[in-house]
Amino acid sequence: MKKLFIAEKPSVAAEFAKALKIPTGRKNGYLEGNDIIVTWCVGHLITMSYPEKYDEKFKRWSLDTLPFLPKEFKYEIIDGVKNQFAIVSGLLNREDVDTIYICTDSGREGEYIYRLVDMMANVQGKTRKRVWIDSQTEDEILRGIRDAKDWSYYNNLSNAAFLRAKEDYLMGINFSRILTLKYSRNVANFLKLDRAVLSVGRVMTCVVGMVVNREREIRNFVKTPFFKVLGKFENQGMFIDGEWKVNEKSKYFNSTMLYKDNGFREKIYAEELIEHIESYANENDREVIILANEKKKEIKNPPLLFNLAEIQNECSKRFKISPDETLKIIQEMYEKKLVTYPRTDARVLSSAVAKEIDKNIRGLCKFSILSNFANDILEKGTYKNISKTKYVNDSQITDHYAIIPTGFGNMNSLNKLSLAVYELICRRFLSIFYPPAQYQKFTIRFGIGDEIFVANTKICIERGFLDILNPIKNESDEEESSDSQSPEYIKMVSALRKGSKLRLDSLSIKEGETVPPKRYTSGSMILAMENAGQLIEDEELRSQIKGSGIGTSATRADILKKLFSIKYLALNKKTQIITPTLFGEIVYEVVNCSISQLLNPELTASWEKGLTMVSNGDITSEEYMTKLERFVGIRCLNVKQLNNQYSLNALFEKVSKEYKGMKG
Known part of the structure; x- marks a missing residue:
């Protein structure tokens, strides 16, 4: 009897065949040896059928046929891959195959891809085992095969995958149809188009809402000017810069002229303060007294490792490339065995990986740019206690651990940009084995009569991990401006x-x-x-956020790409800044007046959290489906009863003024 291995792509199938070291002969759509067969999907082979496949009446869009909530869902083979499906289906059902190893990508989407194939091929009486791997190195592939669990272990994940597809399908089909039927004439007439289809989705509409709301915050923002008074103080021929700050004895305490506690709303009051201080200073030989010099040590730890969202954000800032392009680059590196699986939400390592992490470090000894750091870590053995740090935490890992380098072998095939992204991942990885950076902070308070100035000085006394991350610093990174200050200056400040x-x-x-x-x-x-929906800048705080976000690491880049392609959002490729289009804002107004819940990031995230609960076995598929059908059904009924088409035109007019009369 033979074992059948089924991968998601031909390139992955080739890696499995190579790792198994069994001579295989190339056939049409598969590889076969004495006791193994290796085949592949080509991404998705099966898709959900459109409503007209249920009944011809659904082909014509009509309010009478909505909501569309089938009790059983229909699926079909995708045109263009029917030959490969026939090959895979035949292999899955071959009489001499007794065990099937499922080797699709280790995640919800990969699970869904195989389960659909298995369902459509009507596979019976076979043992199915799920291979779950984090990289495509030979060791990891063989470990994955050795540790493969019965596929039933992943039934909850499979249930969540099917539900995610049904949810996107039901919301997309029902809400896009009902809003198009109800409002497309208004939109088309206003934009002077022949017709307008309104595409609505659980995640994409929420993202449009976030961008539009941010744009409106910017439009409605009223600038407030302020004027701060700065002082330059001399000591031993060196200067310290301080900023005036109001205090209880100040003549401006509780004044309505103040902007916060360190400035004025009008310049005249800042000039008045300077005149007041100069007068006092000239009468007192320009003498300034130190009221306090508070010293505090600050420790800055290496950042957590990259997950997909973090590396996409970093590449957007550093290289001005889109999340979609970043994912393509890292996916290519994954397939070249250079990094671990990219579609991950985790920013830590598993305890199992931590035990063998020296292998990953040793691989980087051949990377000339970083070999000194890798060798230093191995010599000092700083990797040995990594499992006791915050960088290893099994409870923060769902499908995969963080993105880390796995090898050096195929680096020469990377282009300049890919190599820069790889270096970014390697530096972040190596930095966690280095000590924290240490700073000495001084908060100095100067007294001039009843007025006070404050100077904050920060001096880096131990660079630690910054030696690894610093060479690829970009403008948005924190600058250690005090690094360049002389030892004499540091000594002077310390002595105050x-x-x-x-x-x-x-x-x-x-x-x-x-x-x-x-x-x-x-x-x-x-x-x-x-x-x-929260743009949390602090990376430590981000690491503590629990629960699911909007979309998944595997889908977010594609969602943005779609919104750009349907022209709801615009992307400046040079800056990577996102803005809404007039069409996008008009769709926002339509949704806001009909199914406003779709614009709520927290509500959208709660659907994703529900899928996670199904994956974890906390709720059943039936419970989730009942909630979903009720949500879709009630919203469709509400929209049918609305009579607000004409009132929308005033909103469209208001929005269009922001686009200087350019419609479309």
């Missing part, structure tokens, strides 16, 4: 004590104004989607 006297050199006014929120970039949008 309460009561020490300095000299006021000069005063100046710094003008500024409040700034509106930033537009999303393709990278920051991926992060915001991961965190259910």
Whole structure:
């Protein structure tokens, strides 16, 4: 009897055949040896059928046939891959095959791809085992085969995969049809189009909402000017810069002229303060007294490892490339055995991987740019206690651990951009085996009469992991500006004590104004989607966010790509900044007036969390499906009863003014 291995792609199938070291002969759509057969899908082979396949009456869009909620869903083989399906189906049902090893990508989507094939091929009486791997190295493939579990172990994951597809299908079909039927004439007439189809989806509509809401925050933002007073203080021929701050004794305490506690709303008051301080200083030999010099050590640990969202955000900032392009680059590296599986939400390692992590480090000894760091880690043995740190946590891993390098072998085949992304992953990985950076922070308070100035100085005293990450720093990274300060300056600042006297050199006014929120970039949008609509800048805080976001690591880039292609959103390729289009804002208005729940990131994320609960066995598929059908059914009924088509035109007019009369 033979064992059949089925992979998601031909290239992956070839890696399995190579790892098994069994001579195979190439056939049409598969490889066969003495006791094994290796075959492959070509991505999805099966898709859900459109409503007209249930009944011809559904071909014509009509309010009378909505909501469309079939009790049993129909599936069909995708045109263009029917030959490969026939080959795979024949192999799955071959009499001399007794065991099937499922080797599709280790995740919800990969599970779905195989389960559909198995269902459509009507496979009976075979043992099925699920191979779950994190990289395509030979060792990992063989481990995955050796540890393969019965496919029933993944039934909950399979249930969630089917539900995700049904959810996207039901919301997409019902909401796109009902909103198009109800409002397309308004939209088409306003935009001077022949016709307009309104595409609506669980995740994509929510993303449009996030972008439109941010754009409106920016439009409605009113700038507030402010004026700060800065002081330059001299000591031993060196200068310390401080900023005026109001205090209880100040003549401006509780003044309505203040902007916060360190500036003024109008320049005249800043000038008045300077005049007041200069007058006092000139009468007192320009003497300044140190009221306090608070010293504090600050430890900065290496950042957590990359998951897909984090690396997509980083590449968007550094290289100005889209999340979709980043995923393609890392997927290629995965298939070349250079990195682990990219579609992961985790930013930590598993305890099992941590035990053998020296293998990954040794591989980087051949990477000339980083070989010194890799050798240093191995010599000092700093990797040995990694399992006791925050970088290893089994409870924070669902399908896969973080993205880390697995080898060096195929690096020469990478282009310049891919090599830069690979270096980014390697540096982040190696940095966790280095000590934290250490800073000495000084908060110095200067007194001039009843007024106070504050100077904050931060000095890096131990660079630690920064030696690895610093060479690829970009403008948005924190600058250790104090690094360049001389030892004499550091000694001078350290020696300042309460009561020490300095000299006021000069005063100046710094003008500024409040700034509106930033537009999303393709990278920051991926992060915001991961965190259910919250763009959390602090990476430590992000790591603590529990629950599911909007979409999954495997789908977010494709969702953005689709929104650009249907022209709901626009992407500036040079800056990667995302803005809405007029069409996108009009769709937003339509949804907001009909099914506004689709614009709510938290609600959208709760659907994803529900799928996770199905995966974990916390709720049943039936419970989830009941909730889904009720949601779709009630929303369709509500839209049917609305009579707000004409009131939308005023909203369209208002929105169009922001686009300077350019419609479309």
